[in-house]
Amino acid sequence: MIEIKQQADLKNYHTFGVPAIAEYLAEVHSIEDIREAIDYARSNNLKLNVFGGGSNVLFKTNPKGLTVVNKITGVEVVRETEKEVELSVGAGEIWHDFVLYCLDHKYYGIENLSLIPGTVGAAPMQNIGAYGVEIKEVFKHLDAVHRETKELERFNNEECQFGYRTSVFKTTQRDKYIIARVNFVLSKVPELNISYGAISQTLNEMGISSPTPEDVSKAVIHIRSSKLPDPSKIGNAGSFFKNPSIPNEAYEKLKMQFPNMPGYSQPDETVKVPAGWLIEQCGWKGKKVGNTGAHKNQALVLVNYGNAKGQEIFDLSEQILKSVRDKFGINLEREVNII
Template sequence: MIVQEQVSLQAYNTFGIPATARYFSTFESIEDLGNILSDSRWKNMPLLILGGGSNILLTKDFNGLVLKNNIKGIEKTGTAGDHVYMKSGAGENWHGFVQHCIQENLAGLENLSLIPGNVGASPMQNIGAYGVEIKDTFHSLTAFHIEERKIMTFNNADCKFGYRESVFKRELKNEFVIVDVTYQLNKTPHFNTSYGAIEQELTQMGVKDLSIQAISQAVINIRSSKLPNPAEIGNAGSFFKNPEIPATQYETLKAKFPNIVAYPLPSGHVKLAAGWLIEQCGWKGFREGDAGVHAKQALVLVNYGRATGSEIYDLSSKVLASVQEKFGVALEREVNII
């Protein structure tokens, strides 16, 4: 294994932040990972596992070992009735994996097209969009325990999925490296077009016969029109979570702000559109130096070129404070702060 020193991480995070790793290496298999972690040099050193770098904000140089997960490979591992099980290496590009499944006419992931990042992060974040979350199709994953150097398998219940949450972001944070993920997909599709502008986009596309291919393309069109391409403007997608509040608090807010955007939840709580809250506070299109709030989607913070991670973080803190002051609602950052 080749370990480099003083490596720029600018190309490894979608914000394009020029932080430096004290040590850096890649791994392409569980064996590679085990070999490098068995080296005593890293025993008491901070460790950062990088996937696609699409959900992190680097606020400083990393004084430890950064390992880039390059485990690849996609395979069908079994079938059961209408279900087909597809396994992907954690280092595969998420959108590429989704498109592979769609080409195989396997349904379940089409609403999650064009989400940036790699497959390994999908269960960690319980990524979701347009009425679908990872937990809906997740079957299992394989993970490497960093301290005990052993492989473990996690099923759906083990992952304790929540809204953009899992056990890997809470009690097991920094204890495991996800090496592959298996999804339970369907031969027969169950279309989900009721969220966002999917139905409107399908109509504009002139779609007569609904298909997973058409839904995927509609999602791609919508996301491309609303969200900045990280290759053009540094960003990590949605920076904030949509907050969930009690129905009583929602009714109080609605009386004061009749146009508030919200969605009732089965739990009886109400999910608010964080982007709407941020926009009402005047942040949409705001720019300070090279740190800004995207002009088309207030949920997205952007790096126009030379912003530091600290500047992006400070801007996010100002956004949180203003939403709290105006609406009495505490937003949470979705992006992992390093």
């Protein structure tokens, strides 16, 4: 039997640290728990809200209905050969803990995704990625409970329709499923990806000339720790905005006006522009507005300096969106889910 709490404080269930109270709250530890939570919400005519690590959410208001926190854990070896291993992982596992587990067991392919906050279940939802690696490259399938039928359904890589920080679970199937387990196929043979970002430079600074996957993970942790604030010390949800992709012609035109504008060519003949750079050019980096602001080391990260409310942070994001649109004619999108 799941325990249903009323008027539950969500302080320990999300990383922004803004005040929020769930009307009803339940932790689920199994597929049967998920089905029981669905039944409870249905019989009491309650909206169903589902969270993992709460690292990609901003509460503007107190969530109504039943808030379900996914706590399904466990890592199981499904199949193993000389060169690769398939793992089935509970959606409630902490992502970074899973990365460290894989490194301990010499399973490789996700070391570049070290220190990304959140849970394993959230990873395929938004196709998490960093330093040249995305989840879709190691993802095999996931099992999810349909909110209406309560049936367990399987989605393979193609069916998830992975895109840049998105999947079918953020588009056509949004709020229709609760992810229970995720399967990954990882390599037992190291293949390093150190060409993206500052990984090579950081490895050099660490005095490492022949890096291992463990070294790559340490370098990524070092880079992320130096640029991004620790949510346990200052409330945040990581990158608040997505990096926008704009047409080549639009980029070239802006480049004439802003010669220093960075850009990364994409296969679809667009150019990805770092949102952090755009926001910084608008004067937001390190700027405080009341109890919130854009972080001093990374303008892409909005932070709670201690007493901010969700609406206050949301209002700041609106101001940032407008300033980038006015200056560059680019529409940024929020990466964080607004409740």
